[in-house]
Amino acid sequence: MPINSYIYRKSMKILKSTAISHPNIAFIKYWGNRDHDLRLPVNGSFSMNLEGLTTKTQVIFREDLSKDKLVLNEEEASGAGLARVSQILDEVREMAGLKIYAEVISENNFPTGAGIASSAAAFAALALAASKAAELELDEAALSVLARHGSGSASRSIPGGFVEWQVGDDDKSSYAFSIAPAEHWELADCVAVVSTGHKETGSTQGHPLAVTSPLQTARVADAPRRIEICRKAILERDFETFASVAEEDSDIMHAVMMTSKPALFYWQPATLRVMQAVRDWRAEGLPVFYTIDAGPNVHVITLKEKMDEVKAKLVGLEGVKDVLTASVGGAAKLLED
Numbered sequence: 001m002p003i004n005s006y007i008y009r010k011s012m013k014i015l016k017s018t019a020i021s022h023p024n025i026a027f028i029k030y031w032g033n034r035d036h037d038l039r040l041p042v043n044g045s046f047s048m049n050l051e052g053l054t055t056k057t058q059v060i061f062r063e064d065l066s067k068d069k070l071v072l073n074e075e076e077a078s079g080a081g082l083a084r085v086s087q088i089l090d091e092v093r094e095m096a097g098l099k100i101y102a103e104v105i106s107e108n109n110f111p112t113g114a115g116i117a118s119s120a121a122a123f124a125a126l127a128l129a130a131s132k133a134a135e136l137e138l139d140e141a142a143l144s145v146l147a148r149h150g151s152g153s154a155s156r157s158i159p160g161g162f163v164e165w166q167v168g169d170d171d172k173s174s175y176a177f178s179i180a181p182a183e184h185w186e187l188a189d190c191v192a193v194v195s196t197g198h199k200e201t202g203s204t205q206g207h208p209l210a211v212t213s214p215l216q217t218a219r220v221a222d223a224p225r226r227i228e229i230c231r232k233a234i235l236e237r238d239f240e241t242f243a244s245v246a247e248e249d250s251d252i253m254h255a256v257m258m259t260s261k262p263a264l265f266y267w268q269p270a271t272l273r274v275m276q277a278v279r280d281w282r283a284e285g286l287p288v289f290y291t292i293d294a295g296p297n298v299h300v301i302t303l304k305e306k307m308d309e310v311k312a313k314l315v316g317l318e319g320v321k322d323v324l325t326a327s328v329g330g331a332a333k334l335l336e337d
C-alpha cells in the first residue's frame with residue numbers, strides 16, 4: 001500500500017508539515033538551569049542565528065505507527081535522542097488532543113562535530129513542524145517555549161536575527177524574541193574547527209555541573225550587566241564594546257566549566273592559539289572577536305565584509321582544520337509540503 005494511505009487525516013487534511021531553522025551562536029551564554037526538566041535558565045542570554053546553516057525537519061502523524069520514529073541525516077535514531085523528540089511530540093499531542101505517533105525526518109546541511117550546536121536548530125524546527133502538523137496555532141513566544149523544552153538554546157532559534165532569551169519568572173515567560181532583524185548588522189561567524197574528534201560532555205550533562213563551581217554565583221549575578229551592554233552594543237552597532245563583552249562572557253562561562261566538579265575543560269592548544277591570534281588581530285585594527293561553546297572549536301565573529309580576510313587568516317593558523325562561515329540568519333519557518 002502506498003505510504004500516503006497510512007497518513008492520518010483530520011478534517012480530510014494530512015497531518016504533516018516541514019520546517020527549517022538555523023543554529024545560533026550565543027554572545028551572552030546560557031549555562032545552568034534553575035529547573036532542569038523545564039530547562040529554565042539561571043540567566044538570560046543573547047545570540048544571532050546562523051544563515052546558510054540549516055536543519056530541515058518533516059513531521060508526519062501516522063495511524064500505522066506503534067511508537068514515534070526519528071530519522072536523523074538518513075539514519076534511524078533510537079535511545080536518548082528519540083526520547084527527547086518524543087517528549088516534544090507528547091506535548092504537542094496533549095495540546096492538540098491527538099493520540100497517534102509521528103515520523104520525524106530531519107537533516108542538517110552542516111557537519112556534526114564542527115562546533116555548531118545542532119540541537120538548537122533541531123528542536124526549533126521540530127517545535128514548528130510538529131505544532132503545525134498537529135494544526136496548532138502557536139505564537140512565536142509559545143513556539144520558543146516548546147523548543148526550549150527540547151534544548152534551552154533552541155528557544156533562540158525560533159525568532160530571527162539578533163535574539164534575546166529572557167530568563168522569565170516561570171515556564172511561560174522564559175522565551176526568546178528578536179531585538180533586531182538579520183539585516184540590522186552585517187556580521188559573520190567564521191567557525192575555526194580545531195577538532196571534529198571524540199564527543200565532549202554535552203550541554204545537557206554540563207548544565208547540572210554549573211552549580212558545583214564557586215564562580216557560577218558571580219557569573220549569574222553579573223549576567224544582567226553583560227546583557228545590557230550587549231543589547232546596547234548590538235543596537236548601536238558598536239563593535240568594540242560588543243567584542244569586549246562577548247569575549248568576557250565566553251571566558252567567564254569557561255572559567256565556570258573549568259572549575260566545576262568534575263571539571264569540564266574544553267580548550268585545546270589550538271583553541272588558545274586561535275583566541276590569542278584573534279586578540280592580536282583586533283589590536284591591529286581588525287574588527288574581530290572570539291566566543292566558544294561547549295567544545296574546543298572557536299567562533300570568530302567579524303563584519304561580513306571582512307569574512308574572507310578572517311577566514312584566510314584562520315586557515316593559516318596551526319591546528320585549524322577547517323573554517324565554516326555563516327552570516328546572520330532569519331527566523332524558523334515553514335516550507336510548503
Ligand code: PMV
Nearest residue numbers: 026029030152153203293294
Ligand atoms: O541549549 P543547550 O542545552 O545545548 O546549551 C547551550 C550551551 C551553550 O552553547 C554553551 C551556551 C549557549 O547559550 O548557547
